[in-house]
Amino acid sequence: MDKNENNGKIKFIPEPTLRRLPVYYQYLKKLHNEKRIEFISATQIGNDLNIIPIQVKKDIAITEITGKPKLGYNVRELIKRIEDFLGWNNVTDAFLVGVGNLGSALLSYNGFKEYGLNIIAGFDDDESKVGKEIGKKMVFHVNKLPDMIQRMGIKIGILTVPAPYAQEIADIMVKAGIRAIWNFTHVKLNVPKNVIIQHENLAASLVVLSKKLEILLKSDE
Amino acid sequence: MDKNENNGKIKFIPEPTLRRLPVYYQYLKKLHNEKRIEFISATQIGNDLNIIPIQVKKDIAITEITGKPKLGYNVRELIKRIEDFLGWNNVTDAFLVGVGNLGSALLSYNGFKEYGLNIIAGFDDDESKVGKEIGKKMVFHVNKLPDMIQRMGIKIGILTVPAPYAQEIADIMVKAGIRAIWNFTHVKLNVPKNVIIQHENLAASLVVLSKKLEILLKSDE
DNA sequence: TAGATTGTTAATCGATTAACAATC
DNA sequence: TAGATTGTTAATCGATTAACAATC
Numbered sequence: 001m002d003k004n005e006n007n008g009k010i011k012f013i014p015e016p017t018l019r020r021l022p023v024y025y026q027y028l029k030k031l032h033n034e035k036r037i038e039f040i041s042a043t044q045i046g047n048d049l050n051i052i053p054i055q056v057k058k059d060i061a062i063t064e065i066t067g068k069p070k071l072g073y074n075v076r077e078l079i080k081r082i083e084d085f086l087g088w089n090n091v092t093d094a095f096l097v098g099v100g101n102l103g104s105a106l107l108s109y110n111g112f113k114e115y116g117l118n119i120i121a122g123f124d125d126d127e128s129k130v131g132k133e134i135g136k137k138m139v140f141h142v143n144k145l146p147d148m149i150q151r152m153g154i155k156i157g158i159l160t161v162p163a164p165y166a167q168e169i170a171d172i173m174v175k176a177g178i179r180a181i182w183n184f185t186h187v188k189l190n191v192p193k194n195v196i197i198q199h200e201n202l203a204a205s206l207v208v209l210s211k212k213l214e215i216l217l218k219s220d221e
Numbered sequence: 222m223d224k225n226e227n228n229g230k231i232k233f234i235p236e237p238t239l240r241r242l243p244v245y246y247q248y249l250k251k252l253h254n255e256k257r258i259e260f261i262s263a264t265q266i267g268n269d270l271n272i273i274p275i276q277v278k279k280d281i282a283i284t285e286i287t288g289k290p291k292l293g294y295n296v297r298e299l300i301k302r303i304e305d306f307l308g309w310n311n312v313t314d315a316f317l318v319g320v321g322n323l324g325s326a327l328l329s330y331n332g333f334k335e336y337g338l339n340i341i342a343g344f345d346d347d348e349s350k351v352g353k354e355i356g357k358k359m360v361f362h363v364n365k366l367p368d369m370i371q372r373m374g375i376k377i378g379i380l381t382v383p384a385p386y387a388q389e390i391a392d393i394m395v396k397a398g399i400r401a402i403w404n405f406t407h408v409k410l411n412v413p414k415n416v417i418i419q420h421e422n423l424a425a426s427l428v429v430l431s432k433k434l435e436i437l438l439k440s441d442e
Numbered sequence: 443t444a445g446a447t448t449g450t451t452a453a454t455c456g457a458t459t460a461a462c463a464a465t466c
Numbered sequence: 467t468a469g470a471t472t473g474t475t476a477a478t479c480g481a482t483t484a485a486c487a488a489t490c
Contacts, residue, residue: 013432014456014457015429016457016458017457018425018428018429018432019422019425019426019428019429020425021428022422022424022425022427022428023409023422023425026407026409026424027409041470041471041472042471042472043470043471049409052458052459053471054458054459054460055457055458055459057471057472057473058457058458058459061472061473061474066472066473067471067472067473068465068466068471068472069464069465069466069470069471069472069473070465070466070469070470070471070472071466071470071471071472072470072471072472073472086428086431086432087431087432087435092431092434100326101322101323101325101326101329102322102323102326104322104326105321105322105323105325105326108322111407111424112423112427115424115427115428116427116431117427117431155434155438156430156434179434179437179438180430180433180434180437182426182427182430186247186332188244188247188248188270194437194441196430196433196434196437198426198427198429198430198433200423200426201240201243201244202333202421203243203247203332203336204239204240204241204243204244205240205403205419205421206243206333206336206337206338206403206419207239207240207242207243207307207336208236208239208240208419209377209401209403209417209419210307210308210313210337210338211234211239211307211308212401212417212419213313213376213377213400213401213417214308216400216401216415216417217376217400220415235480235481237481237482238481262446262447262448263447263448264446264447273482273483274447275482275483275484276481276482276483278447278448278449279481279482279483282448282449282450287448287449288447288448288449289447289448289489289490290446290447290448290449290488290489290490291445291446291447291448291489291490292446292447292448292490293446293447293448294448
């Protein structure tokens with residue numbers, strides 16, 4: 001039986017924990033490469049990342065690793081556990097639609113593979129882009145999209161098209177079999193309930209940043 | 222006295238509410254432009270955005286708008302209230318450092334102005350980029366950065382450089398007077414306590430997406 | 443008037459934080 | 467042994483959700 005299942009049912013994980021795990025992972029990787037430390041305590045991780053140690057402990061506990069009192073966790077093992085837990089050992093393929101600046105940035109970024117995502121191709125309706133390679137990924141004409149999704153059984157679509165095309169492309173994706181859309185547009189997509197939308201909303205982040213800055217600058221006075 | 226203050230102290234706003242406000246805003250804008258509806262109820266907003274109406278009501282209440290029982294809120298006024306509340310009427314200037322694909326995408330995107338952010342220039346150390354314009358924004362050599370931050374009193378820096386330069390540039394920014402950094406790298410930045418970091422962590426989003434997809438696909442079986 | 447919706451107070455739920463025995 | 471740290475249960479805190487009187 002798989003580690004994070006009980007009778008085939010996946011244990012529920014709080015989203016905040018899920019979001020912190022990659023942060024620990026990046027930290028641990030760096031630690032392992034640069035310092036070759038064998039053990040690390042939750043206290044130490046917490047200090048370095050400005051997260052309270054109890055929370056680090058709770059988050060780590062989810063991987064079901066066993067630590068050593070007084071010493072902490074084996075770094076190598078902890079890295080492995082997080083990889084296993086997040087399913088980063090088997091990479092999932094994805095298509096990206098909309099090869100503008102942002103789309104190109106995501107296509108060229110090779111780091112996603114480390115996080116279990118392999119963007120295997122880009123799609124665009126601009127003939128001047130079709131046939132080219134960006135970050136070693138081929139760009140196809142968007143009219144090939146449905147067929148290729150179906151044939152290759154792709155489940156994840158990345159949406160970086162201009163806003164007016166977002167819903168249209170999402171519809172095509174869903175119809176062809178995509179089950180999760182990483183949405184970088186600011187369009188609220190309508191999709192069936194059995195499709196996941198992960199909306200990367202920069203406006204939302206910006207609002208949080210601005211409000212914090214407002215409070216900060218006010219406190220300077 | 223300003224609307225969101227009490228004796229000069231800014232009311233605390235839950236971050237989730239802060240992140241939902243721009244979503245309502247985008248929805249309302251579209252509604253107003255396309256359908257010219259005068260009143261909208263929390264129920265209706267909730268239905269359209271898949272958020273439960275009570276939450277919409279609570280979020281909206283923070284703008285201190287007064288709605289009309291049976292009718293709802295005046296769309297025009299609600300839009301205005303959200304703009305006021307989020308400080309979107311006076312735009313804040315920002316510099317962007319790292320004019321690669323991602324940096325170019327952000328520079329070219331004109332939508333941030335609507336959310337109170339004006340990226341006025343880009344910086345890079347690549348001479349082939351310096352002096353050019355991207356999205357009507359000049360690209361300067363990064364060695365001009367500290368001076369220009371200081372002279373223009375810029376408070377927000379956007380960081381889109383390759384990982385190895387992230388901390389170095391952040392240090393320069395902070396030393397010159399930047400008080401908030403929008404961090405698009407996957408580097409955990411060390412900055413003084415009186416500087417805000419907003420970390421756009423795509424790995425974290427990706428993890429959430431993958432886990433949800435995993436659960437979804439499992440439930441198909 | 444009847445009914446939908448607001449505004450506000452109370453209940454619930456879930457994540458964070460605290461406490462503490464067990465352990466190396 | 468003494469002390470730091472784990473693992474786990476309990477307490478706290480804050481956001482979400484429910485309930486309901488007031489109102490148009």
